[in-house]
Amino acid sequence: MRSFAKKILIKIKIIIFFLKNPKYFTGLPPLIIDFIFRKGKRERERMKSLKICKKKSIKTNKALQLILQKEITIKFRKKYKKEILESEKIIKKTGIKLGGSGELDLLYWIVKIKKIRNVLETGVASGWSSLAILLAQKDIKDSLLISIDMPYTWIKDSYKYVGLAVPLWLRKKWILIREMDKKGLPIAFNKKVSFGLVHYDSDKSYYGKNWALHLIYSKLKKNSIMIIDDVGDNLTFHEFVKKKKLNHLIVSYKNKFVGVIMI
Numbered sequence: 258m259r260s261f262a263k264k265i266l267i268k269i270k271i272i273i274f275f276l277k278n279p280k281y282f283t284g285l286p287p288l289i290i291d292f293i294f295r296k297g298k299r300e301r302e303r304m305k306s307l308k309i310c311k312k313k314s315i316k317t318n319k320a321l322q323l324i325l326q327k328e329i330t331i332k333f334r335k336k337y338k339k340e341i342l343e344s345e346k347i348i349k350k351t352g353i354k355l356g357g358s359g360e361l362d363l364l365y366w367i368v369k370i371k372k373i374r375n376v377l378e379t380g381v382a383s384g385w386s387s388l389a390i391l392l393a394q395k396d397i398k399d400s401l402l403i404s405i406d407m408p409y410t411w412i413k414d415s416y417k418y419v420g421l422a423v424p425l426w427l428r429k430k431w432i433l434i435r436e437m438d439k440k441g442l443p444i445a446f447n448k449k450v451s452f453g454l455v456h457y458d459s460d461k462s463y464y465g466k467n468w469a470l471h472l473i474y475s476k477l478k479k480n481s482i483m484i485i486d487d488v489g490d491n492l493t494f495h496e497f498v499k500k501k502k503l504n505h506l507i508v509s510y511k512n513k514f515v516g517v518i519m520i
């Protein structure tokens with residue numbers, strides 16, 4: 258009963274957020290459609306997706322070896338222990354928790370070893386994935402990370418805490434577009450930057466993700482990489498790679514699954 262009340266409270270907070278922030282209003286209809294028309298399907302599709310993920314997934318080390326043709330023995334969190342501790346301190350002081358980070362080793366080592374100059378990501382929250390990408394790019398000349406983020410709808414003033422994990426000295430090579438994907442992705446692609454890697458970690462709904470994956474794929478050149486978080490949530494990723502016949506991997510990480518597409 259308590260968790261039911263909590264769910265209702267979150268939904269009320271989400272509606273209030275959209276009413277108070279009309280710039281993000283177009284994000285509300287897909288959520289309502291997803292909630293009403295996919296209610297029954299959602300759990301069934303999640304179970305199906307998890308089954309595929311469990312069967313096909315490999316560990317990060319193995320994935321990195323396949324992608325980079327190189328064995329990676331150093332962990333990102335160990336290599337940058339000091340920087341991570343600093344960021345954790347800053348975030349802790351705010352007393353606000355915006356949700357955890359994704360698979361940082363995958364992001365860091367792919368960008369670092371492949372020397373990817375331009376990266377695009379959707380979904381920043383505290384900024385852990387942004388931190389990993391920017392640290393990997395720090396010695397790459399003229400590198401750039403463009404991130405898109407709409408703040409958490411159910412946390413009051415959460416925009417104030419977005420990207421706090423990224424220290425000031427790394428922000429010179431970072432553009433943060435504070436929009437939802439629907440607006441932010443076209444803005445990013447209009448900058449005429451050729452992205453070597455796109456990390457998708459924002460809208461997890463079936464429709465939102467499906468729309469974004471198709472758009473991102475249409476804008477990428479051969480040899481670029483897409484990393485998609487939480488592919489176990491629904492069937493979007495599996496349907497997408499099947500339809501486009503894409504070379505892909507599923508990586509398991511702390512009971513979650515990350516999809517990697519090699520274009």
Ligand SMILES: C[S@@+](CC[C@H](N)C(=O)[O-])C[C@H]1O[C@@H](n2cnc3c(N)ncnc32)[C@H](O)[C@@H]1O
Pocket residue numbers: 284356357358359360379380381382383384385386387405406407408409410436437438439458459460461465
């Ligand atoms: C899982 S968190 C990102 C975590 C981050 N990538 C990391 O690994 O540290 C998801 C973020 O995406 C944002 N978001 C959700 N839906 C979005 C949308 N439609 N457009 C843009 N951002 C969105 C959320 O508010 C949140 O800040």
